Amino acid sequence: MADISTCPSLTRTSVQEAAHRIKGKVHRTPVLSSSYVDSIASSPQTTAALKGTPWEGQKPSRPRIHILFKCENLQKIGAFKPRGAFNAMLRYLEEQKAQGNDSTRQEIPVRFISHSSGGSLAAKELGCPAHVVMPSISMPAKIAATKGYGATVHFSGPTPPERLAVVDRLMSEPGYRNVFIPPYDHPDTLLGQGTLGLELQEQAVELLPDNRRLHGIIAPCGGGGMLSGVALSCQGTGIKVFGAEPSFEGADDCRRGLLAGHRVKQVRSLTIADGLRTPVGEIPWKIISNPDNVQGVFSVTEDQIRSALEIVLQRMKIVIEPSSAVPLAVVLYNEDFRRLIETQCDDNTFNLGLVISGGNVDVRKLAELVG
Helix, strand or coil: CCCHHHCCCCCHHHHHHHHHHHCCCCCCCCEECCHHHHHHHCCCCCHHHHCCCCCCCCCCCCCCEEEEEEEHHHCHHHECHHHHHHHHHHHHHHHHHHCCCCHHHCCCCEEEEECCCHHHHHHHHCCCCEEEEEECCCCHHHHHHHHHCCCEEEEECCCHHHHHHHHHHHHCCCCCEEEEECCCCCHHHHHHHCHHHHHHHHHHHHHCCCCCCCCEEEEECCCCHHHHHHHHHCCCCCCEEEEEEECHHHCCHHHHHHHHCCCCCCCCCCCCCHHHCCCCCHHHHHHHCCCCCCCEEEEECHHHHHHHHHHHHHHHCCCCCHHHHHHHHHHHHCHHHHHHHHHHHCCCCEEEEEEECECCCCHHHHHHHHC
């Protein structure tokens, strides 16, 4: 990676610079909407639906919400991750060239090592070998896609320490200039991932009626790179940013950390939202924990994720992975979030951008996931 001391500042301007750097390398993904989903989001939950929840016995909220779905499931490799990988790799190569180290002409070639499948595509297009460390329990579709872009896949256990152990082994292998590309905990990565927030803001201007604006964006939170990048992309715009996590087995570490006032460093969860099993990284945490950047992080249950996933599959006719259903589940079922939006609606509808982070799911398992 580029030396962290040389990285751009964590600002909206730096996200804009990253967008310029990766232009032409990634898709400008479409934005969709659904009047059916809007109608559910804008209807109060039933008393029965709230039974057994923290909001049992309370009056259901009545927010008015119009959702703009940012479809990163239609991004290259089927997820948002190439944005950060391209920005990080290009920044590294730019820095090396500025120092007189043209990587394409050196006897010892560069080899990029990553946890992220996005690194496989970026490395291939930049002409460098890619080695990607993935948990052995990863979705077969993700593994196949990563290999399909020419990466060598190395399997590890499901926890971050187990993945890092494999990365450390690869970094020590001779014959290459081994360069680790952090999947989220580095300025270059999160700034690249934040470019989807800029796109969404531009597309909202095109799609919303006159005199209407985007009021907020909600995005899933795993390692926090994408959420923090989106938050930076919204600086100075008045757009509020929210995070969404699964609660199963403590996977909502960011939400719990915000309540406790410190970052939760370890998570061990087998939530179906497998892309969100990672604890928030140190650098993303500094951004997310600032309430000026992120106005709240909210969690949902496995059943609520399944329900949201089924709604998207049935009514919007697009394939998404469980992690991508988490923000919609928050919008539909988390009364804390819904009440917050209700208080900000006034007499108008709250226009909410919602990040569909990816669609890498084995279609043969979809019935099992929503069953």
